[in-house]
Amino acid sequence: MSQHFKKKKASVSANDIPTASLPDIIFMLLIFFMVTTVLRETTVQVRTLLPEAEALTKIEQKRLVSYVWVGPIKKPGNELGATSVQIDDALVEDYSVIRTVMYRKWSEQPKLIVSLRVDQTSEMGIVTKVQQELREAGTLRINYSSKRELPAN
Amino acid sequence: MPLLKKKQRKSPEIPTSSMADIAFLLLIFFLVTTTIDVDTGIGMVLPPKLEEEIDPPPVKERNMLKILVNETGQVLLEDKPSQLTLIRDEVVKHVTNFGADVNYSERPGVAVISIKTSGKTPYNSYIEVLDEVWMAYFQIWDNEARSLGFPDYATYQESLGPDAENAVREKFPAAISIAEPDDTV
Numbered sequence: 001m002s003q004h005f006k007k008k009k010a011s012v013s014a015n016d017i018p019t020a021s022l023p024d025i026i027f028m029l030l031i032f033f034m035v036t037t038v039l040r041e042t043t044v045q046v047r048t049l050l051p052e053a054e055a056l057t058k059i060e061q062k063r064l065v066s067y068v069w070v071g072p073i074k075k076p077g078n079e080l081g082a083t084s085v086q087i088d089d090a091l092v093e094d095y096s097v098i099r100t101v102m103y104r105k106w107s108e109q110p111k112l113i114v115s116l117r118v119d120q121t122s123e124m125g126i127v128t129k130v131q132q133e134l135r136e137a138g139t140l141r142i143n144y145s146s147k148r149e150l151p152a153n
Numbered sequence: 154m155p156l157l158k159k160k161q162r163k164s165p166e167i168p169t170s171s172m173a174d175i176a177f178l179l180l181i182f183f184l185v186t187t188t189i190d191v192d193t194g195i196g197m198v199l200p201p202k203l204e205e206e207i208d209p210p211p212v213k214e215r216n217m218l219k220i221l222v223n224e225t226g227q228v229l230l231e232d233k234p235s236q237l238t239l240i241r242d243e244v245v246k247h248v249t250n251f252g253a254d255v256n257y258s259e260r261p262g263v264a265v266i267s268i269k270t271s272g273k274t275p276y277n278s279y280i281e282v283l284d285e286v287w288m289a290y291f292q293i294w295d296n297e298a299r300s301l302g303f304p305d306y307a308t309y310q311e312s313l314g315p316d317a318e319n320a321v322r323e324k325f326p327a328a329i330s331i332a333e334p335d336d337t338v
Contacts, residue, residue: 023172030180051280055287059192070276115192118276125272127279128333135202144280145194 042089046071047080048117052149059143064113066105066139068098070126071119083122085130095129102137117145195283197329212265216258218247220286222270226278231256237281244289248325261293261325269332283329290327297321 048071059065066087073081073091085092087101106112114134118127134142220240221229228235230243248264250257258264266286270279291306298309298321306321313319 019173020169023169023176026173026176026180030176051277053195053280053284053287055195055284055291056193057196059194062192065192113196115194120275120277122276123272124270124274124276124279124334127276128270128272131199131331132333135199138202140199140201141196142199143192143194143196144283145192146280146284148193149284 042067044069044086045091046073046084046086046119048119049121050117051120051144051146053144053146054149056146056148057143059113059115064109064111065115065143066102066112067115067117068130069117070122070130071117072121083119083126085126095133098130098133099136102134102139106137106139111141112139113141113143114139115143115145195280195287197331200330213259213263215255216263217265217267218244218258220266220268220282222268222274222278222282224271224273224275226275226281228282237285240282240285241289241292244286245292248289248293265328265330267330267332270334272334274334286329287327290325293325294321297324 046069048069069086071083073084075081085095085098087098092098102112102114116127116130131142134140219229219231221232223229228237228240230240235243244266246254247257247266248261250259250264251261252259268279268282268286294306298304298306301309301321303309303312309321310319
């Protein structure tokens with residue numbers, strides 16, 4: 001009887017899952033996710049060097065946000081072109097397109113916040129035009145995207 | 154010969170029991186240090202589209218603080234050349250006047266800050282001015298929250314429920330008007 005018991009015990013311990021390769025599996029998973037994660041889907045074709053400000057508010061709900069980029073076009077060889085507007089993945093040629101695109105987004109999400117990522121060097125004329133289009137579309141909640149200013153000494 | 158035999162029998166093994174811990178430590182380190190960049194910015198609400206026939210509501214001259222920013226980022230405050238650093242105090246004075254000075258607002262509820270730019274004003278200058286105006290309001294709100302017994306406005310805001318009325322903002326509503334440039338290209 002006791003012999004039988006002993007035998008069984010031995011066989012159980014032999015069937016233990018080897019845990020030596022567990023860290024390798026974790027590493028593999030980690031590396032896999034690190035490699036496959038895409039952080040930004042849209043490629044921004046304009047340079048947006050954001051201004052700095054103190055009076056910042058955080059946008060908590062990221063899914064409400066829609067971006068509009070305004071800035072000089074990035075050209076090959078570190079050159080910059082004329083100031084343009086980009087929504088989603090495409091540059092906007094005609095400003096009235098903003099109205100249609102934003103109206104469609106607004107009808108899907110009435111709480112939409114439009115984050116304006118405008119380059120520091122852009123002129124107010126173009127920003128105003130974009131804002132007028134946003135008013136036409138009815139997307140009134142905007143956010144001038146800016147970085148945190150380091151406190152002046 | 155016996156020496157060689159001894160060497161062969163010894164199978165060198167790296168201890169692998171702590172590998173998992175190392176992996177977890179790395180994982181936790183990256184979890185903690187990674188900042189999924191939070192969007193920060195200056196929030197504004199644009200005025201709704203105006204009907205052609207209806208004129209915008211009139212605002213009394215004394216209730217409006219006009220700020221003009223030109224092409225080179227110079228500031229004109231109530232038609233007088235001024236500096237960026239003076240805006241904040243001027244806004245605070247204007248809003249918290251309570252009718253004391255005839256040049257400033259009658260009461261905070263009707264005070265309006267109007268920012269006007271030119272079509273060629275750099276965006277950066279505009280944001281700098283807007284930031285100063287907002288900072289002035291933050292300062293006013295902080296003071297008001299302190300008089301209600303809170304250390305600052307942020308703490309007061311957190312103490313409010315989701316549907317509770319914000320008494321501070323009720324008393325000092327931020328009315329910032331962005332005027333259209335005359336020379337929109």
